[in-house]
Amino acid sequence: MSAHSLKIMLSSIKNGKSINLLRFKKLVDSLNLGVRFELSDIKATKSSGNNYRVIGLPTELDQVLKHYVNQIGDDRISSARQNLSHNHKVMGSYLLLIHDAHLSGLLQSSNISHPMVITIDAQGMPSYPPSFLEEQPLDMQASAEVERRKVKDAVIIENRQLFLNWTQTKAFLQTRCQFSSSNYDVIFGAGNDISNSLHRKFLSDYQKLYVCGDIDLGGMTIASNLIKLLPDSLIELVIPDDLEQRLNQVASFTKPKTVSDIRHICSHHVELYAVSDVITKTHKTLEQESYLYD
Incomplete structure (x- = not known):
């Protein structure tokens, strides 16, 4: 992160510590701050x-530089003053959830x-x-919903198409x-978004938790992160x-480097051993959207 690196360098200068001067100039030039200088000017x-x-x-x-650093901020909102909000995590999140999905097709609601x-x-x-809580009995609203989750499971669907076609x-x-x-x-997992640390308490x-994702490097990375x-x-x-x-029906082979990366990730989690074994054997991967074609 260039802004963070600049902040560290300026702190070193202030405290009398040495810095890489060539890197300092390249870093300042990359920020397009509208001021020109040569190393000989320092x-x-x-x-x-x-x-x-x-x-x-x-x-x-x-x-x-002092103005820029003072405006960098320490969170997403304050950093937006210098168009640096992307350097910080969003201060909150959201999840799309089908509540009591096991009742799908059983009730008319x-x-x-x-x-x-x-x-x-x-x-x-x-x-x-609010509309959801209003439908719940008073003794099951708000904090009581946490107790309900403790006796429920959750199916995390990585793919949007599978989530939208949940019944199938x-x-x-x-x-x-x-x-x-x-x-x-x-x-809805939305790819690796599900592993956001803000989701830890809820999940x-x-x-x-049942995780349904692609049988490939991306899917195994998401599962590992969770x-x-x-x-x-x-x-x-x-x-x-x-x-x-199903993997044998896929025509194209996965690159050996990718297979090696999958094996490395899966080797740390017993939950992923089965997938690692079959991908190693076939050298093929599978998109979960193929499940809808079944």
């Missing part, structure tokens, strides 16, 4: 190699299988839509993946019972 004494102890900066450069938005604040605390996806998981949970919510309240985020949670990777046959 008063400095050589320490070793390209490292110099800076005694004084040109007046205009010194003023511009229009709310069944329709996703709701769960907002999560900067401390990881979730908030449900549900049928596939039950008939082809030996998925048998009888009480669960469905959560950890579930009794068990396992590391929730080391005390029970997590199961949901895969078709005929996975090897």
Whole structure:
């Protein structure tokens, strides 16, 4: 992060420590701050190699850099003053969730299988839509919803297409993946977004997490990140019972380097061993959207 590196360098200058002067100039030039200078304009004494102890900066450069650093900010909002908000995590998050997805197709309510938005604040605390809480008995609102999750499972669907076609996806998981949970919510993972640390509290309240993702490097990376985020949670990777046959039907082979990367990631998690073994054997991967073609 160039802004952070600049902040460290200016701190070193202030404290009389040496810095790499060539790197300092390249860094300042890359920020397009509208001030031009040469290395010869900087008063400095050589320490070793390209490292110099800076005694004084040109007046205009010194003023511009101090203004820039003071405006960088320490969070996403304050950093936006210098268009640097992307250097910080969003101060909150949200999840799309199908509540009581196990009831899909069993009840006539229009709310069944329709996703709701769960907002999560900067401390990881979730908030449900007011309309959802109004439908719940008074003794099951707000904090009581946490207790409900403790006796429920959650199915995390990485792919948008599978999430939007949940009823079809549900049928596939039950008939082809030996998925048998009888009480669960469905959560849209949105790729690796699901492993956001702000989701830790919400996800950890579930009794068990079933992860349904691509059978490839990206999918295994997401699963690995979730396992590391929730080391005390029970997590199961949901895969078709005929996975090897499905992989053999794929025409293209995966590069050896990618297979090696998958094996490395999976080697750290017993939950991923089965996938690692079959990808190593076939040298092929599979997109989860193919499940809808079944």
